[in-house]
Amino acid sequence: xxxxxxxxxxxxxxxxxxxHSEPAILSGPPGARGAxxxxxxxxxxxxxxxxxxxxxxxxxxxQPWRFSSVDALDLSRYVPGPRLNETERTKILDHxxxxxxxxxxxxxxxxxxxxxxxxxxxxxKRGVLLMPLERALLEHEDLFRRHFMAQPAxxxxxxxxxxxxxxxxxxxxxxxxxxVEVELPIEIFHWLHGENAAVFPHILLIADExxxxxxxxxxxxxxxxxxxxxxxxxxxxVGQGAKVNYICAQNWNDKVLSIQMNATTxxxxxxxxxxxxxxGGAYSRFESLSRLTGEGARSDLLAVAVTDxxxxxxxxxxxxxxxPHTTSDLLYKNALxxxxxxxxxxxxxxxxxxxxxxxxxxxxxxxxxxxxxANSMPGLEILADNVKCSHGATSGQINEEEMFYLLARGIPLxxxxxxxxxxxxxxxxxxxxxxxxxxxxxxxxxxxxxxxxRE
Amino acid sequence: MNKLSITNLRVSIADQEIIxxxxxxxxxxxxxxxxxxxxxxxxxxxxxLTGHPDYKITAGEVLxxxxxxxALAPDERARKGLFLAFQYPSEIPGVTIANFLRAAVxxxxxxxxxxxxxxxxxxxxxxxxxxxxxxxFTSRSVNEGFSGGExxxxxxxxxxxxxxxxxxxxxxxxxLDIDALKVVAHGVNSLRGxxxxxxxxxxxxxxxxxxxxxxxxxxxxxxIVRSGGKELALELEEKGYESYETVKDEIGEPAxx
Ligand SMILES: Nc1ncnc2c1ncn2[C@@H]1O[C@H](COP(=O)(O)OP(=O)(O)O)[C@@H](O)[C@H]1O
Ligand SMILES: [Mg+2]
Numbered sequence: 001x002x003x004x005x006x007x008x009x010x011x012x013x014x015x016x017x018x019x020h021s022e023p024a025i026l027s028g029p030p031g032a033r034g035a036x037x038x039x040x041x042x043x044x045x046x047x048x049x050x051x052x053x054x055x056x057x058x059x060x061x062x063q064p065w066r067f068s069s070v071d072a073l074d075l076s077r078y079v080p081g082p083r084l085n086e087t088e089r090t091k092i093l094d095h096x097x098x099x100x101x102x103x104x105x106x107x108x109x110x111x112x113x114x115x116x117x118x119x120x121x122x123x124x125k126r127g128v129l130l131m132p133l134e135r136a137l138l139e140h141e142d143l144f145r146r147h148f149m150a151q152p153a154x155x156x157x158x159x160x161x162x163x164x165x166x167x168x169x170x171x172x173x174x175x176x177x178x179x180v181e182v183e184l185p186i187e188i189f190h191w192l193h194g195e196n197a198a199v200f201p202h203i204l205l206i207a208d209e210x211x212x213x214x215x216x217x218x219x220x221x222x223x224x225x226x227x228x229x230x231x232x233x234x235x236x237x238v239g240q241g242a243k244v245n246y247i248c249a250q251n252w253n254d255k256v257l258s259i260q261m262n263a264t265t266x267x268x269x270x271x272x273x274x275x276x277x278x279x280g281g282a283y284s285r286f287e288s289l290s291r292l293t294g295e296g297a298r299s300d301l302l303a304v305a306v307t308d309x310x311x312x313x314x315x316x317x318x319x320x321x322x323x324p325h326t327t328s329d330l331l332y333k334n335a336l337x338x339x340x341x342x343x344x345x346x347x348x349x350x351x352x353x354x355x356x357x358x359x360x361x362x363x364x365x366x367x368x369x370x371x372x373x374a375n376s377m378p379g380l381e382i383l384a385d386n387v388k389c390s391h392g393a394t395s396g397q398i399n400e401e402e403m404f405y406l407l408a409r410g411i412p413l414x415x416x417x418x419x420x421x422x423x424x425x426x427x428x429x430x431x432x433x434x435x436x437x438x439x440x441x442x443x444x445x446x447x448x449x450x451x452x453x454r455e
Numbered sequence: 456m457n458k459l460s461i462t463n464l465r466v467s468i469a470d471q472e473i474i475x476x477x478x479x480x481x482x483x484x485x486x487x488x489x490x491x492x493x494x495x496x497x498x499x500x501x502x503x504l505t506g507h508p509d510y511k512i513t514a515g516e517v518l519x520x521x522x523x524x525x526a527l528a529p530d531e532r533a534r535k536g537l538f539l540a541f542q543y544p545s546e547i548p549g550v551t552i553a554n555f556l557r558a559a560v561x562x563x564x565x566x567x568x569x570x571x572x573x574x575x576x577x578x579x580x581x582x583x584x585x586x587x588x589x590x591x592f593t594s595r596s597v598n599e600g601f602s603g604g605e606x607x608x609x610x611x612x613x614x615x616x617x618x619x620x621x622x623x624x625x626x627x628x629x630x631l632d633i634d635a636l637k638v639v640a641h642g643v644n645s646l647r648g649x650x651x652x653x654x655x656x657x658x659x660x661x662x663x664x665x666x667x668x669x670x671x672x673x674x675x676x677x678x679i680v681r682s683g684g685k686e687l688a689l690e691l692e693e694k695g696y697e698s699y700e701t702v703k704d705e706i707g708e709p710a711x712x
Contacts, residue, residue, distance in 0.1 A: 399545075400508070401545045402545045402546075402547050404507055404508070404529065404545075405541070405544065405545040405547065405597075406547070406555070406558075407506075407528070407529040407530040407533070408505045408506075408529055408530075408533055408538075408539055408541075409530075409533055409555070409558075409559040409562075409613060409617065410530050410533030410534040410559055410562045410563060410617070411530060411555075411558045411559050411562050412530050412562055413528075413530065415558055415562065416530070416558075419547075419550050419554065419555065419558055420547070420550070422549065422550070423547055423548055423549030423550035423596070424548070424549055425549070426548075426549030426550075427548060427549050430549075
């Protein structure tokens, strides 16, 4: 797979950078870089680092890592990225627009904030906040401390969550006050740039009562061939009656190791929808915890993954129904080619008092080659009564009659295949009621096909 | 040269011979109806012509304007001008009619040439109007959740968009109420002309009141057992296929048209 987002290759041929000599991330969290951070935060970081060091590396024998290629998790080569020079910044910024109309935009590369397109005046007046994490922890300490990494990572990556907390210095803070609806999406870019660079993307999003907001995060590589490590956390807090859409467009190059941990808390009568698009990465793991804490809460967990070559996508999820009358609906669809691997481990847990819960979990794998491998482990744990739950995982191939129908119209085989795969994935993507973003996601998926060598 | 000609075709599936020495020639500009009882092999013939992989051709040849098409892949045959309106069109979840047809039209352009979107939509809407189809159809997934009649209309829409040289319409009338039948027949008649040859497969005579064929063939047990003019259809409507079915086992040699 080649990566369409690789924007800096030509530049780097012109000015090949001197090797930089940052110590590896495993030698300990940043000293100097964190100098401006408040003491309480640095204490948290130190504690997190100790936790990271004390926890064992994942093992395939642990259920949360069953079927995972844990060997891919060797972190010894990764270092903080070097400072970007002007040419690099300009080039990356040129490629950091995906949506034409946005409420605001933040662009990071190797943990450095390259640009911030602020929110429009009316939103600022109404108290909407969009700022780098570093500023939020100074200016909005209370909110920050209440919600930042408030949910422990229980889906396997506690060690990586600790690493993230020890290292995180940049990221996004979004706060939408009561009753405010942010119509246009907020767009955030995270670029990997330096050779073996490590980044720790974070978003802390708090949507207060009856507010509404959509955020899309793009994860991209500036170079086609450079390895990198991304270890990200999303904290999404959906207040009473609020509505949050979160879209993750993961399009790293196929050398990147990526681990992302998501924790969404949905309150009474609120709705949280996440759409995760996984296209890149050598090994990419995504852990998603969705907590339904108030009556009438609804959570939609959507994901599509298109993997080829030796790419591996590893998803672990928990739909945790804590209150009665809550709904969660998970739909993951994966299209695998070549020797790609895909693992899904998911649990629906209906806690003792969460009666009248509706919970669904559906995983569909489309195997486009004989060597692709998909393992799914759906699960249910129901401790309440009057519960409607279903779960199921299936793997299948392209339907021959559908294929013949397209061929009989003169559509060449590779195009027909692409249409059928897109069609398969569209059921997920089209659940997002946001045409501009849906178009964007379709485009990203199409690009991935275009840049595949035709068989 | 200017015809679709099938000579002594024999086709099997799972060691059962279904087309048993069939010959038929359809010159461009003519409409040939094939009528026959259920199970006589009409759909099999249609699918074999378009290259369905399930069937095994054991003998015979099919020439389209002189070119042997049996050696070609299904998509190549289609691009060279062969079209099949399926008896049971597949549902393609998640692929809109607009995208599906755009891919089919794009596939017919010379290498490197991009489809002009405005022209494409203008043509699409014109054909939809002809078939009295609502424009909202373009954003629906191909055939998904369509009624029987909508599926058949969609087949004819594709026929109109792709403008083939030869079209096989397999039971395009089944599942249509009389109003829909008239619309579909109007669509086909508007495409009728010196540049199109049609094989019109039908079970009932009804369709032939609206699309008047140049020739009618009776197919029984994988062979053409009788050919005639359009009045043959009326005779069949009256007498049914029984007289042919009783003789079918006695036919030692394939009946030649
Ligand atoms: N894919 C298939 N597998 C097995 N038998 C088939 C298949 N397709 C057709 N047949 C058999 O071939 C015969 C002719 O079928 P078909 O061509 O559909 O007839 P018609 O269209 O005239 O009703 C039938 O006996 C049918 O059962
Ligand atoms: Mg039939």
